[in-house]
Amino acid sequence: MTETTAPRSSAPTLMRAIGYTASRPADDPAALVERAVPRPHVGPHDLLVEVRAVSVNPVDVKQRAHAGAHGFRVLGYDAAGVVTAKGEAVTLFDVGDHVYYAGALDRPGTNSQLHAVDERIVGRKPASLGWADAAALPLxxxxxxxxxxxxxxxxxxxxxxxxxxxxxxxxxxxxxxxxxxxxxxxxxxxxxxxxxxxxxxxxxxxxxxxxxxxxxxxxxxxxxxxxxxxxxxxxxxxxxxxxxxxxxxxxxxxxxxxxxxxxxxxxxxxxxxxxxxxEFMFARSMHHAADMIEQHRILDHVAELVDEGLVRTTATERLSPLDPEHLLAAHRIVESGRSIGKVVVSDE
CATH class of the missing domain: 3.40.50.720 (NAD(P)-binding Rossmann-like Domain)
Known part of the structure; x- marks a missing residue:
């Protein structure tokens, strides 16, 4: 497999990621921790994205509280970031493109420095939105x-x-x-x-x-x-x-x-x-449906609506920087059941 990348001298083999080692309540400071983990493998249809912002969804909260960590598990689905590498079969994006997407259940999460995702479930980030406001939208x-x-x-x-x-x-x-x-x-x-x-x-x-x-x-x-x-x-x-x-x-x-x-x-x-x-938006990626690319089309369509001023971000709470402390604060907000719109965490 040939990976197309942005120029770099000695690419590191490890990256930062935020996840959990055991299911703990959100008021436990150790519920989310940072680890150094291997960089993702980039498959033929994959983009390697440098993550700039994420949002927290109820699925993140449920998994942290109830799903096995299997040593260390990285959560996160919504993301906005920059394409830094791509697989040999990628046709929709180039290195340097700004993207947003909701990820897949059967792959590591987006709460990481770099994230690999199939191009067919990725959209062009709305040009009129910053990273955090874009990350609120995909899922x-x-x-x-x-x-x-x-x-x-x-x-x-x-x-x-x-x-x-x-x-x-x-x-x-x-x-x-x-x-x-x-x-x-x-x-x-x-x-x-x-x-x-x-x-x-x-x-x-x-x-x-x-x-x-x-x-x-x-x-x-x-x-x-x-x-x-x-x-x-x-x-x-x-x-x-x-x-x-x-x-x-x-x-x-x-x-x-x-x-x-x-x-x-x-x-x-x-x-x-x-x-x-x-309705289960992960069904297409989970089952590698023949029309997986429909999610790319949807995200691109909505990006157009946003840039035309017809649709606005649903982000209402923006936390920074993207670290375990602020991600856990976002989990607590979502877990309260009283949040309005979306909670996002970014390095903006």
Whole structure:
């Protein structure tokens, strides 16, 4: 395999990486540590990226708290950085390009000095954004885009009502924007419980905001008396959630979920002939799907929307520098369940 690299004299064999050696709570200072680890191997379709910024997602928090470290495990999916080398089969990028991406579950994470990633799941970083603001977007953008346009099949001519449950979170924050820009005939209702999160959801373009505490169905039906056509949720595991969605949805409506309920009663969907979809943005890379390059196209498309001023970053908290202390602080914020938008950590 031939690796194309930027000129350098004596490339080091080790790099810095941040990970965990055992599952510890976020208030333990040793929950994340820095180690020197071998530089990544660059495969034929890989880019070697010098990481400038990352964001923390719920998947990072869950893995740190519950997944085995197997000695030392590097977390992180979202990243923005500079291409420093590329594999022999790479055709989409060159050394020196600025990129952003969400990585893959079956490879080491992005919380490292250098990171190898398949070019087919990488996009051009929005030129109008700094590293931190760009790193906030990839994972949630891919999730929202695939949910809206590949699962629910919304288009520029779609008309109806979309309910976004947990709209102030990372996915909801970008989903509202994508829906309003790419499916402008769709009315978007977001759920949020606190005044500051409700204000955030409104600022992103939601047509209405309702409280998801208490009787969710009654709250939504007060804003949409005839029900909704589409529901996005990251909270289908909550007690009574599915029953509420059945009450809220119009006949032949659709639900797309991204969380992990242990049990799901889909029989209750039958009376209204509702459809249930799962969205999992890692599926393409995990299974090396024939259309892996679709994620490259999505990220490039959204970069264009950002640079045109139609979509904005969802970063709300920016920590620096990119070290174990600040990454762990970001984990604590996400783990609190009260974060709005995205938390990013960078060397900016």
């Amino acid at each position: 949630t953008t891919l999730t929202a885009y695939e949910a809206l346009f590949h699962k629910l099949r919304l288009t520029a001519t779609s008309a109806g009502t979309l309910l976004v449950v947990g709209a102030a979170g990372g996915v909801g924050s970008i989903m509202i924007q994508l829906a309003k820009v790419l499916a402008p005939g769709v009315r978007v209702i977001g759920t949020a419980s606190r005044p500051e999160s409700q204000a955030w959801v409104t600022s992103l373009g939601a047509d209405a905001v309702v409280d998801h505490h208490g009787d969710l169905a009654a709250n939504v039906l007060s804003a949409a008396p005839d029900g909704v056509d589409w529901i996005f949720t990251a909270a289908s595991a909550k007690p009574g959630a599915v029953e509420a969605y059945v009450r809220i949805a119009k006949p032949f409506g659709q639900v797309v979920a991204i969380d992990d309920p242990h049990h799901l009663d889909v029989v209750s969907l039958k009376s209204k002939a509702l459809s249930w979809h799962w």
